[in-house]
Amino acid sequence: MSNLLSLLVETADPRPEYLAKVLGVKQDEVERELAELRDSKTILGWMPILNPEKSASEEVRAVIEVKISPEREGGFDRMALRISRFEEVESCYLMSGGYDLLVFVTGKTLNEVAAFISERLATIEGVLSTATHFLLRPYKERKQMLVEDGLLEEKPPVSP
Amino acid sequence: MNPDQFVANHVKSLPRSGIRDFFAIVQEMPQAISLGIGEPDFITPWKIREASIFALEKGKTSYTDNRGLLSLRKEISKYVSSFFGPDYDPRSEILVTVGVSEAIDVALRAILNPGDKVLYHEPCYVSYAPSVSLAFGQGIPVGTSPQQSFSLNPEAFEEAWEPGCKILMLNFPTNPTGGTADRAKLERLARFAVEKDLIVISDEIYAELTYEGEHVSLAALPGMKERTILLHGFSKGFAMTGFRVGFACGPDWLIEAMMKIHQYCMMCAPILSQEAAIEALRNGTEDVLRMRDHYAKRRDFIVRRFNEMGLACHLPRGSFYAFPSVEAYGLNEVEFCHRLLREEEVAVVPGTAFGPHGRNHVRASFSTSYEKLVEASERIERFAESLASEKVDQTAV
Numbered sequence: 001m002s003n004l005l006s007l008l009v010e011t012a013d014p015r016p017e018y019l020a021k022v023l024g025v026k027q028d029e030v031e032r033e034l035a036e037l038r039d040s041k042t043i044l045g046w047m048p049i050l051n052p053e054k055s056a057s058e059e060v061r062a063v064i065e066v067k068i069s070p071e072r073e074g075g076f077d078r079m080a081l082r083i084s085r086f087e088e089v090e091s092c093y094l095m096s097g098g099y100d101l102l103v104f105v106t107g108k109t110l111n112e113v114a115a116f117i118s119e120r121l122a123t124i125e126g127v128l129s130t131a132t133h134f135l136l137r138p139y140k141e142r143k144q145m146l147v148e149d150g151l152l153e154e155k156p157p158v159s160p
Numbered sequence: 161m162n163p164d165q166f167v168a169n170h171v172k173s174l175p176r177s178g179i180r181d182f183f184a185i186v187q188e189m190p191q192a193i194s195l196g197i198g199e200p201d202f203i204t205p206w207k208i209r210e211a212s213i214f215a216l217e218k219g220k221t222s223y224t225d226n227r228g229l230l231s232l233r234k235e236i237s238k239y240v241s242s243f244f245g246p247d248y249d250p251r252s253e254i255l256v257t258v259g260v261s262e263a264i265d266v267a268l269r270a271i272l273n274p275g276d277k278v279l280y281h282e283p284c285y286v287s288y289a290p291s292v293s294l295a296f297g298q299g300i301p302v303g304t305s306p307q308q309s310f311s312l313n314p315e316a317f318e319e320a321w322e323p324g325c326k327i328l329m330l331n332f333p334t335n336p337t338g339g340t341a342d343r344a345k346l347e348r349l350a351r352f353a354v355e356k357d358l359i360v361i362s363d364e365i366y367a368e369l370t371y372e373g374e375h376v377s378l379a380a381l382p383g384m385k386e387r388t389i390l391l392h393g394f395s396k397g398f399a400m401t402g403f404r405v406g407f408a409c410g411p412d413w414l415i416e417a418m419m420k421i422h423q424y425c426m427m428c429a430p431i432l433s434q435e436a437a438i439e440a441l442r443n444g445t446e447d448v449l450r451m452r453d454h455y456a457k458r459r460d461f462i463v464r465r466f467n468e469m470g471l472a473c474h475l476p477r478g479s480f481y482a483f484p485s486v487e488a489y490g491l492n493e494v495e496f497c498h499r500l501l502r503e504e505e506v507a508v509v510p511g512t513a514f515g516p517h518g519r520n521h522v523r524a525s526f527s528t529s530y531e532k533l534v535e536a537s538e539r540i541e542r543f544a545e546s547l548a549s550e551k552v553d554q555t556a557v
Binding site for chain 2: 007010011013018021022024155156157158159160
């Protein structure tokens with residue numbers, strides 16, 4: 001991983017002037033590398049990590065275990081890509097173990113998610129079964145704890 | 161009642177810590193960015209915290225053996241052998257202490273008779289000189305220099321030696337300078353220690369946070385194990401400052417002498433911290449490497465920025481402190497720190513808090529987030545520019 005990429009992963013701050021300052025390189029060098037990373041699809045996009053309790057999000061999330069039948073040419077890929085293309089699908093992974101795909105789905109309401117699963121996902125030819133679990137409460141998102149951790153108000157500002 | 165008559169003379173004569181004075185001022189400014197913190201900004205890895213919680217749940221709330229849990233001493237023995245080199249018998253050559261600070265105190269008290277002399281380098285950790293005084297010893301500080309990146313200079317110790325010297329006390333990598341000691345210089349120092357029949361107290365608390373080259377332990381050099389007390393702990397590398405757990409490794413007769421004091425003044429290190437330390441040694445070394453890599457990147461950033469703004473700063477090869485010179489701006493280190501805090505709300509620590517040889521320098525910890533380091537560096541640069549323009553104005557007058 002390049003210095004720029006590891007810094008981006010660590011700080012999640014994409015401002016070129018900031019990155020250039022930390023890395024000690026020229027801003028246009030950073031801009032060029034960022035463009036290359038985007039063009040090569042190494043960086044796919046940016047998304048804030050929200051605390052649903054504070055962002056007033058009413059979004060419903062479900063995780064679905066999907067069993068599918070692999071195809072003679074293409075294995076699981078064609079089916080996985082077909083499922084992934086739905087707007088409602090947040091992430092989709094090929095899994096080892098008792099099912100084949102793990103699919104994260106979001107929707108505005110429980111009914112909307114349920115309808116997507118029963119009417120769209122489960123009816124795709126080649127989908128053998130689905131098992132849906134609704135997410136009730138997050139505790140950690142993308143390595144971020146949703147409760148404040150390690151804040152010691154009395155931590156001395158100067159120590160030996 | 162005259163309180164003065166009830167405070168022992170040798171305590172009364174101890175100077176107040178420069179850190180303490182500065183702490184009082186910074187505490188009044190909670191919005192300031194502090195680069196004055198002498199501890200990791202990482203929280204102790206969860207697996208280590210969890211081990212301590214598990215021990216509590218299991219009801220492990222008793223005293224332990226004065227020397228520490230045997231299971232911990234066995235882990236320490238294995239770790240020290242693989243990381244530092246020498247082999248120590250967990251039953252007789254290792255003492256678990258309440259941080260390295262206690263180990264320093266106990267070691268000095270175990271060895272010194274009143275008036276015995278202790279050679280130590282300076283700038284150094286704040287407790288060295290007071291600990292020697294409290295043990296009724298006489299400290300002989302030996303300066304390390306910015307020209308040599310505050311690294312070990314054995315010739316300076318040889319020149320400073322005088323009859324009555326009994327202990328050589330070292331801390332490489334060093335708080336506050338980040339200075340280190342290379343093998344050739346340590347070998348020369350080892351020959352000097354043997355020739356002058358000195359006991360060496362080698363505080364290697366920052367050993368894992370060595371960024372360039374290898375960390376060489378003095379205790380691993382030929383002839384040194386028998387006359388060295390190797391001090392180490394969990395505060396810095398494993399980010400466990402609040403657990404207060406460290407250890408001393410040394411010859412059995414010295415560990416036994418230290419243990420006598422430890423058992424009466426401390427009894428034992430807290431059992432929950434000892435349990436956490438076991439987990440740290442068994443499963444925490446990867447976390448240490450991860451944190452070290454973070455510190456190394458932050459070090460490169462802050463040292464580059466100090467040099468860009470005219471505060472000459474050597475590259476600290478270990479620890480997590482930069483120690484730039486403020487001499488170019490015509491303020492002494494105390495004035496610099498106070499004005500920087502007042503005018504730009506950034507706290508760094510005057511170098512003289514670590515002994516007179518720290519004059520004209522300040523200690524800035526880079527154990528903090530990029531966000532704060534970037535903001536702090538911009539504020540320091542603005543302050544440095546304002547000092548430079550003051551200087552120009554004075555020249556014009």
